[in-house]
Amino acid sequence: MDPVRNPFAPGAGSPPPELAGRDEIIEGASIAIQRILLGRHEQSQILLGLRGTGKTVLLNRIENLALENHYLTAFIEAPEDKVLAELLYPKVFHVLRKLSLVDGAKAKTHEAMRALRSFASVFKITVGDVSLSVDPESGIADSGILEYDLSDLFVRVGEAAAAAGKGWALLLDEVQYLSSKDLSALIVALHRASQKQLPVIFFGAGLPQIAGLTGDAKSYAERLFKFPPVGALGRKAASEAIEQPIIGEGESINQDALEMIVERTRGYPYFLQEWGYQAWLVAEAAPITMHDVEDASARALKRLDEGFFRVRYDRLTPKEKEYVIAMAQLGNSPYRSSDVAEALGESIQTLGTRRAKIIRKGMIYSPGHGDIDFTVPMFGDFLNRQNAS
Numbered sequence: 001m002d003p004v005r006n007p008f009a010p011g012a013g014s015p016p017p018e019l020a021g022r023d024e025i026i027e028g029a030s031i032a033i034q035r036i037l038l039g040r041h042e043q044s045q046i047l048l049g050l051r052g053t054g055k056t057v058l059l060n061r062i063e064n065l066a067l068e069n070h071y072l073t074a075f076i077e078a079p080e081d082k083v084l085a086e087l088l089y090p091k092v093f094h095v096l097r098k099l100s101l102v103d104g105a106k107a108k109t110h111e112a113m114r115a116l117r118s119f120a121s122v123f124k125i126t127v128g129d130v131s132l133s134v135d136p137e138s139g140i141a142d143s144g145i146l147e148y149d150l151s152d153l154f155v156r157v158g159e160a161a162a163a164a165g166k167g168w169a170l171l172l173d174e175v176q177y178l179s180s181k182d183l184s185a186l187i188v189a190l191h192r193a194s195q196k197q198l199p200v201i202f203f204g205a206g207l208p209q210i211a212g213l214t215g216d217a218k219s220y221a222e223r224l225f226k227f228p229p230v231g232a233l234g235r236k237a238a239s240e241a242i243e244q245p246i247i248g249e250g251e252s253i254n255q256d257a258l259e260m261i262v263e264r265t266r267g268y269p270y271f272l273q274e275w276g277y278q279a280w281l282v283a284e285a286a287p288i289t290m291h292d293v294e295d296a297s298a299r300a301l302k303r304l305d306e307g308f309f310r311v312r313y314d315r316l317t318p319k320e321k322e323y324v325i326a327m328a329q330l331g332n333s334p335y336r337s338s339d340v341a342e343a344l345g346e347s348i349q350t351l352g353t354r355r356a357k358i359i360r361k362g363m364i365y366s367p368g369h370g371d372i373d374f375t376v377p378m379f380g381d382f383l384n385r386q387n388a389s
């Protein structure tokens with residue numbers, strides 16, 4: 001069918017034509033955003049899910065909700081190798097610059113700018129295009145202890161936002177890449193702002209492993225955050241994700257073809273987009289048939305093998321590849337770490353570091369004690385396909 005009108009959107013963070021099955025999460029976020037602005041208590045949220053389940057898309061959607069509700073927003077994607085202070089600095093600067101234009105918020109914004117200045121110098125942040133012309137305020141955000149200084153900063157930003165009659169929403173994608181030190185400080189700072197009933201809200205998204213925090217950070221996080229799970233879509237939502245966009249273009253798909261797509265993709269949002277996209281392309285004309293989906297499946301898998309799966313596989317060292325291949329060969333997930341060790345002829349202890357490094361790269365995670373699984377759905381099948389060919 002007409003490639004120009006193909007509605008499907010496979011790609012990291014690409015907004016889908018139909019955001020299916022996420023009403024509850026969006027509603028929950030919307031309520032939280034409105035409550036915080038009124039000074040009511042509400043937990044911050046971290047969306048947890050595997051790769052390709054639609055976390056980034058949701059986070060963007062939530063940012064829009066915040067903007068519609070008189071918030072200033074800062075959207076950050078945590079890379080593997082940067083510290084939080086450095087990521088936050090330019091974003092907070094832009095938020096404050098906007099607040100400085102609001103009558104009635106100028107004095108508070110000036111104070112927040114001074115706190116930001118202290119924060120930048122104590123953590124030796126240098127960001128080329130952003131320079132602050134205010135003087136630092138001594139005793140505020142300058143202790144060099146991240147959790148104290150971040151708390152001072154968040155409180156000042158919250159006060160400036162409140163003075164402007166606005167809120168501040170911080171959105172952080174790929175939370176699992178934050179160091180535990182950064183994450184703990186973030187938790188403390190958010191907690192402080194919340195105790196002061198300031199209009200500051202946080203939405204994060206990340207791989208399930210962040211739920212496996214330990215110690216103080218864990219008990220704190222459990223009280224402060226909600227963790228809405230973002231998983232595969234159920235049958236009905238998955239069907240809608242495919243059918244609605246097709247109908248929206250005035251085309252159609254047969255029921256059995258639709259079911260086949262839901263089956264093959266197991267309802268995973270990224271895969272749904274890929275299958276929908278290919279099915280649209282291979283079909284000569286509406287309705288899309290089972291035969292079309294059969295062809296589309298081969299193409300979709302090829303695209304995933306060369307892209308979505310491949311880029312992640314390529315980030316592993318040869319030794320790490322050995323480990324994940326051994327996992328895949330065990331069959332059904334989750335896998336026991338002890339079984340992987342046995343398959344590789346090594347002890348769990350000697351493999352510990354390797355396993356930890358792969359977890360750090362966001363490729364695998366531990367869904368429960370002694371268990372290990374892929375953070376990319378159907379990654380095991382991919383590895384077995386590679387090995388077979």
Ligand SMILES: Nc1ncnc2c1ncn2[C@@H]1O[C@H](COP(=O)(O)OP(=O)(O)O)[C@@H](O)[C@H]1O
Pocket residue numbers: 009010011012013014015016017018019020021022049050051052053054055056057058241269270271272273
């Ligand atoms: N609710 C949904 N229904 C249909 N497709 C979706 C949905 N959410 C996300 N997608 C699609 O899934 C893919 C991955 O989304 P993304 O937000 O990048 O996932 P994640 O951040 O969890 O890896 C994108 O192509 C997007 O269009």
Ligand SMILES: [Mg+2]
Pocket residue numbers: 012013055056057173
């Ligand atoms: Mg993402």
